[in-house]
Amino acid sequence: ARVRMGEHLAHQAPVEADLVMGVPESGIPAAEGYARTSGTPFGHGLVKNRYIGRTFIAPSQEMRSLGVRMKLNPLKENIAGRRLVVVDDSIVRGTTTRKMVEMLRESGAAEIHMRISSPPYRWPCFYGMDTGSRSELLAADMEISEIRDYLGVDTLSYLPLDALVEAVGAPGAGFCTACLTGEYPVPIPPEAGKGVLEGGRTSAPEPQSLFQGAMFDSTAGVMPSEEAARDSR
Template sequence: MARRVAGRSSIDLSPTASQRPLPGYGVAVCEDEVVDAREACGVFGVYAPDQPVAHLTYAGLHALQHRGQESAGMAVSDGEDIYVLKDMGLVTNVFNERNMAPLEGHLAIGHTRYSTSGSSTWGNAQPIYREPGDAGFALGHNGNLVNTAELMSDAGVLAGTITSDSDVVAELLQNAIRAGGEGERSDGRDLERALMEVLPQLKGAFSFVLMDDAHVIGVRDPNGFRPLCLGRLDAGWVLASETPALDIVGARFVRELEPGEMVVIDATGTRSLHPFATERVEPKLCLFEFVYFARPDSRLYNQTVHSARQRMGEELADQTPVKADMVMPVPESGIPAAEGYARRSGIPFGHGLVKNRYIGRTFIAPSQEMRNLGVRMKLNPIRENIAGKRLVVVDDSIVRGTTQRAMVRMLREAGAIEVHLRISSPPYKWPCFYGMDTGSRTELLAADLTVDEVRDYLGCDTLAYLELDRLLRATGAAGAGFCTACMTGDYPIDVPVKLGSPDLEEIDLVHPCG
């Protein structure tokens, strides 16, 4: 029988070892973010006999903190029971030596989460646990399904009883295990068989880590929208959204999971399965992983993200040169591209803005005035480096434009003579339905504006975006296959919504990524 350990009750926000209620659902909280775009979750899994897997998972989640800062959790098994600990907050807020002490075992999964539909509640924290079979299973999800309503209807699930697409998947797996006899067979592969049945029904973006009492399983959708990689320990295996999570636990990078692949890890080693029809498999890694989401020390498509971002800056300098006194980044994600721009253009590189690392990414901003205040809390100018200078300011993207508009005003107030904004990606015009928090076209500044109109709104002297062909070339993997839907409107998977509608947020996806 599985034991579930949760970090808090539905009221108390402080995780303590003494509080171990059953998982429950909290109250939805509506938030406006200071940041322009948010990714939706990091996943981690480890199978390592005689190793402190809970502590390895804790370390791995640290390396994936940038992918989700609203909640964190892990599930651990000793081969008999599954223990789950999760709570709202950063990894360091959720876990401590006291509440991790019961988490003994040799296999584990972990999860860091961003909500992508404004719902930030304890009930949506992951991993999700279900209890069919001898020990049940746990699931962590990075991505967003686009056929959730269809899946719920087919499964007879009532609206309002499920709060996330991850919950829908867990429900389908539970039903499949029970229909198959839940544990009546002696091979212990109930979860594996259920996945082979359920996965072909899913449409959208999903990188899963799952576990029962004997297996850790990684799954990547047929398009490979979100990254997932495999690493090797001396006596075990690791799955992670990004390669730095392998580095931090001392695992050697083996490979990225292929789009449409399922990797099963157990006492015998690893097995690779392919649940999806061949015609569905078409690599479409989210291009924004290279632009913004992934850590600069990550490797995607065998390319280092930091080097790719520097090449984006070099391409920008070639495409849109300008006379200036200093090239400066918008920290932190604009730094590599600014370095590349400065190197190619010969204009000196310098820092003009300091980022407050402690404001976090959940600043509640109910009005535009508060959003602007939030930007000032996040960024502050270095006046001595700015006054009297013509600046090239390099950023990775413009989504809502809140940050850039307030930043341009700050730079002028600090004495900048000219502000030339350079963006290391094309205009962001279309909402993402594959795991990023841009569900409405009405929120996207460039959706219906020309580049000149965006420039006028932001208040900069000139504005230029990196052309798509140049961006693809800068990745070093132009022919590998990318999703560019947010820039081109070319969606690899049909979404059940009319893209011309101003009410895209009404799409019935429930809350993506748990």
């Protein structure tokens, strides 16, 4: 599916370039699909330090910026003087991407064309990702042209939602797209924090008051507690 996302992205947002590279590791399959469809050579421009965790969930901006430098190392021999298509699966806070672009520029990239194999990440996720505040999301209140300028890239394109669903190959299967559309499977109070779906958090309402005694089933929506308990036996 990720390779197909890259193929769709190449049709949606073509550009003249010398090299297609993925942001390791999650951007590599889509980069391979983009390269195959566009005819632009695929290569590696960044090497990832596998001992560094997710930088976008570090608690402070300073730590996130430092983490990017420790996490990604540019391959200057593959970058210098080249027009790059840089493919990633998403942009959350933008810290990693902006610092990465800075590193590619320092390594001599002639042009940087950013391609994202998903729509803009505009809404927080309350179902497992550590993005509990919309104000922390780069795309929440910015136009694509503004994001492009903030990141310092020559062009920026995202994969439309319909193309994303088509690439997955199961339209209408009930995928959660709340972080892309703001339409949550279970209603979320506007003031809720990232712990709203976890018990024992004082910063958010108890789940019982939100769901009114119901349990959430990702395939069927909201299921009464008694029925859920019976089905789990």
